[in-house]
Amino acid sequence: MRHVNRCAALWPRLVDLALGATDTELTAHVEGCAQCARSLAQLRPIVGALAVSGEVPAAWVERAVRVFPRRARAKLLGSSMQLALARTSVGEPFLLRFEIPGGQFSVMYRPTAKGWEALGEVDVPGAQVSWPQGRLLLTSDLRFQAVAKSLSSFEFLVEVDGATVAIPTPEEADAGE
Numbered sequence: 001m002r003h004v005n006r007c008a009a010l011w012p013r014l015v016d017l018a019l020g021a022t023d024t025e026l027t028a029h030v031e032g033c034a035q036c037a038r039s040l041a042q043l044r045p046i047v048g049a050l051a052v053s054g055e056v057p058a059a060w061v062e063r064a065v066r067v068f069p070r071r072a073r074a075k076l077l078g079s080s081m082q083l084a085l086a087r088t089s090v091g092e093p094f095l096l097r098f099e100i101p102g103g104q105f106s107v108m109y110r111p112t113a114k115g116w117e118a119l120g121e122v123d124v125p126g127a128q129v130s131w132p133q134g135r136l137l138l139t140s141d142l143r144f145q146a147v148a149k150s151l152s153s154f155e156f157l158v159e160v161d162g163a164t165v166a167i168p169t170p171e172e173a174d175a176g177e
């Protein structure tokens, strides 16, 4: 299950790879992962067709839509303080709450000596959280911890109910408010 979740999080990079980007880490993963190899094989002709001509055959589009997982962006429900304050060099802990299918995703961002720590919680049983940018520490089924140098690294993905929901970074959440 974890593995499937991790592969779902690789989608944006798979698309870039199909478009010709150099990604040695992902290339190595694809060589050992049948699921991603299959996805890449399906993506190549699709992005090829998109890149070559402005007019995309309807059949390709249909296929692309089928292949791509449904992805939405979580809506910010509330924050414990003005985000502008959180971006100062001093920094103070703050909490953001996002809406996801069936419940909420809350994250407490806390400044540390080396950067930031994110302590998150999902209230939807069965939801799978992943973090393409780094190593996510799952402290229990529905709680996780992540550390990063900057807040902009905290882009979490939540897979719930067959859909992948992207959690905006604090900066993005602030801009989208």
Ligand SMILES: [Zn+2]
Pocket (backbone or CB within 6 Å): 006, 007, 029, 030, 033, 034, 035, 036, 037
């Ligand atoms: Zn994979």
